[in-house]
Amino acid sequence: MKLFRAALLATALSLPLAAGAAYAATPADALVIAQNIDDIVALDPAQAYEFSAGEINTNVYDRLVQYEAEDTSKLVGGIAESWEADDANKSITFTIRDAKFASGNPVRAEDVLYSFKRVVTLNLTPAFILTQLGWTPENIDEMVTVDGNTVTVKWDGDFASAFVLNVLAARPASIVDEVLVSQHVEGEDWGNAWLNTNSAGSGPFVMTDYRPAELVRLTANENYFRGVPAMKQILIRHVAEAATQQLLLTSGDVDIAKNLTPDQISGLGDNVKVETYPQAAVHFLSFNQKTDSLTNPAVWEAARYLVDYDGMTETFLKGQMEKHQAFWPKGFPGSYDETPFTYDVEKAKQILADAGVETPINVTLDVINSTPFTDIAQSLQAGFAEAGINFEILPGTGAQVITKYRERTHQAMLLYWGPDFMDPHSNAKAFAYNSDNSDANYQATTTWRNAWAVPAEMNDEVNAALAEPDQAKRNELYIDLQKKVQAESPIVIMFQAALTIAMANNVEGYVNGATSDFVYYRLVTKN
The missing domain is CATH 3.40.190.10 (Periplasmic binding protein-like II)
Structure with missing residues (x-):
């Protein structure tokens, strides 16, 4: 039989x-x-x-x-x-x-x-x-x-x-x-x-x-x-x-x-087990530095406390993403896995007030018109509004959103990034390097697309990490770069994707x- x-x-x-x-x-x-x-x-x-x-x-x-x-x-x-x-x-x-x-x-x-x-x-x-x-x-x-x-x-x-x-x-x-x-x-x-x-x-x-x-x-x-x-x-x-x-x-x-949905995962029987695997893609919110109201570093800092990381990952993102706040995904050498930022509206308000930032700030937020991106955008809209930063959500197809990003015509952008190969330089170049911020110098990086003129010393550190022959020292340089981008950049890294797979x-x-x-x-x- x-x-x-x-x-x-x-x-x-x-x-x-x-x-x-x-x-x-x-x-x-x-x-x-x-x-x-x-x-x-x-x-x-x-x-x-x-x-x-x-x-x-x-x-x-x-x-x-x-x-x-x-x-x-x-x-x-x-x-x-x-x-x-x-x-x-x-x-x-x-x-x-x-x-x-x-x-x-x-x-x-x-x-x-x-x-x-x-x-x-x-x-x-x-x-x-x-x-x-x-x-x-x-x-x-x-x-x-x-x-x-x-x-x-x-x-x-x-x-x-x-x-x-x-x-x-x-x-x-x-x-x-x-x-x-x-x-x-x-x-x-x-x-x-x-x-x-x-x-x-x-x-x-x-x-x-x-x-x-x-x-x-x-x-x-x-x-x-x-x-x-x-x-x-x-x-x-x-x-x-x-x-x-x-x-x-x-x-x-x-x-x-x-390819099961979270609802389907939760409804599986006793003969099935579920495993969750962190993925390399990181999801972030970024601010175009061509928009005057978004250039004050206090806005970047306050933004990090207006994301409801836990609220999202424990509800509609459960099994799809986990909290991660650095540009290199965890699970590989050179990753920085600390998550120092939490949802804290009062702290965000104080940061803005201490810097003399006038609110309300009205800004458009481009997002791919599909789940979970629209759900994330709505959560961000609610959280940022508490501190006087008002997002107008602009949903579009993936092609429309990415084209706008490449043209640097957005204000705020909700997107994700995955490395082309598993070396931390692949993401360091994207999140911590931009030596020529001119419009004519197109670069397929988040830094250039957000018109962020990266400080010269950070550009130098990216080059130094790429050339460093000692692997341990190289990893230390990438961890340091992640801390700097995490602390002060117009790119707010929020999540690392996760893949949930069900099996017998x-x-x-x-x-x-x-x-x-x-x-x-x-x-x-x-x-």
Whole structure:
């Protein structure tokens, strides 16, 4: 009977999901997930930039170095068994471990060069993460060199090797099987079309089936150098409706549901457990310094005491966000996790009065017209009004709000920010650096978009942290920068996003780090 039910499940998962379809219990060696995966545009690591694509890439590819499932806060060797950094000469030499791709082909130093060269040459969306090292199609063969089973990576810029290692742990630095990919090249595409529906990695799983907005099937890689995963298959089913996900989970037809609402989470039965995972995105309120009434630092300081942090995170944001007041998310080296500000209207009033700030201050607040952003905006509107700062909420589509932000035409803005790769410089540059505040010098940072001319000494500290070779000192610099931005800037960081996931009680070992690039299935077991 168990074999029959497992076969029935496999058959059902190969067909489109129909309303009211009946499923059998999931097999012991397969993890079945209900998830909205219609965000996937590309799966080639040289092009993939969406959340769901990042999750799949992490489970089918290795990088030279990577944050691993056992401890997502520690950078460890991937296909590199060791490395030696030479900050003075701006280089790192990696020794490649004895490993195989899922195809059976050996992982070679030449595969590393090939992988980096195709990212830089294709120059698709995530390529900037690697090209910031000074790599171009013209110089890549000089910047990345192969000698036997070693690869030497060079860079051009005042970067610490710790920063470069984090760059090389990012998604576009995934290592692909040159021999396999070369068999599927079409014209000048470097195998891009084929890699968007297939995989060519050395990670714990291989992608054996992908149907857009329907199904992703991962199969255990029998050649994986850390051992074959317990789950022989990972089946990610596209289920857009949260209510359907809830039904499939509670009936035992899937093991994990990833997109349930707080109300649905609270209504789950005894056979389901709920886990909350902090995410990398930080949510903030910011004030455009082109608006005269918002330039007094006392307004920035008072604002920090007019946010009802606890009131929001304990009610409508419960399970979605947690209080966090620094620009680098907790859970990674260099984070500052103290939350010194609380909702205190009288203190805010006193700060404004002591500085001679005249109230009322009337200001527009741009916000994405969807939950929970509109709910946050209404809470802010109520709290700030108590101190004479009156928000007129201007809801808009995400595109409208972000376009206005980029044009610096807003007054106050409610938005969020996530790092492009897991190095604190990614956020330090966004929240603590702006050396040229002119309108003509467009920068994709919160500082420039809010027209905040960052003090020169803070700009210098950001550059110093980027170049600092000692990791402990580097982390100290980032913590100091977070304290300064937290204490005195027109950007009020309020929350860190959280992801609540429901799963069957018998599922153990699922790992969900701060971004989709840190979702791991390798350690999953079923009791």
